[in-house]
Amino acid sequence: MQEEEHVSGLKTDLCKSGGTFCVLVGVTGSVAALKLPLLVSQLLQIPGVDVRVVTTEHAKHFYNSAEVSVKLYSDKDEWELWTQRTDPVLHIELRRWADLLVIAPLDANTLGKIANGICDNLLTCVVRAWDTSRPLLFCPAMNTAMWKHPITAQQVKGPWQRYRLLSALSISIFRNQMRHLRKHAHNIVLSIQLAPKQIET
Ligand SMILES: Cc1cc2nc3c(=O)[nH]c(=O)nc-3n(C[C@H](O)[C@H](O)[C@H](O)COP(=O)(O)O)c2cc1C
Known part of the structure; x- marks a missing residue:
């Protein structure tokens, strides 16, 4: 019964309405994660944008989930959702839903995992399964010594x-593909300054 509720809740939450631009925000265990509520609220101010968040367990330490006004998904949701063959797999549903993935902040640990193809949590599974024709923007945030x-x-x-299209990471592709959004979204991500610098590959 509880499983059925999880599945129907997911279907409702990830139901796309026409014309909506779906932004999935990934958040990792950097102190800059404290800006997650601000990032989400500013993205939601862009007309036609819908937002969901995927969080790592360590990221939860830095923000107050009560201040985040959209659904937050974490590893627990991934495992609770799937109990039988017909059930959806959360990381696949999220990559299907999202038009853009923004990982802000991207900490050194998750950067290292992604760079090596490791997918041991919900966020890295979304990245590993990412449709590389869609943009992925990442905002590294770490101590200067680490950087x-x-x-x-x-x-x-x-x-x-190696993933040419995954240089969909780059803001240039972000710009090209989302002409109508680019000014707002780009400025918001930059103005939040989660990262020491934006990387373009
Ligand atoms: C108070 C505190 C602040 C941290 N800030 C950062 C940071 O800004 N950048 C970073 O790369 N790691 C930072 N770390 C280390 C990460 O939290 C740690 O590597 C963790 O394993 C990351 O897990 P995740 O990538 O699954 O979120 C911090 C750790 C602590 C305790």
């Missing part, structure tokens, strides 16, 4: 270049 470490440079450059 300047040679491993970071490798992880930001090398693996992403």
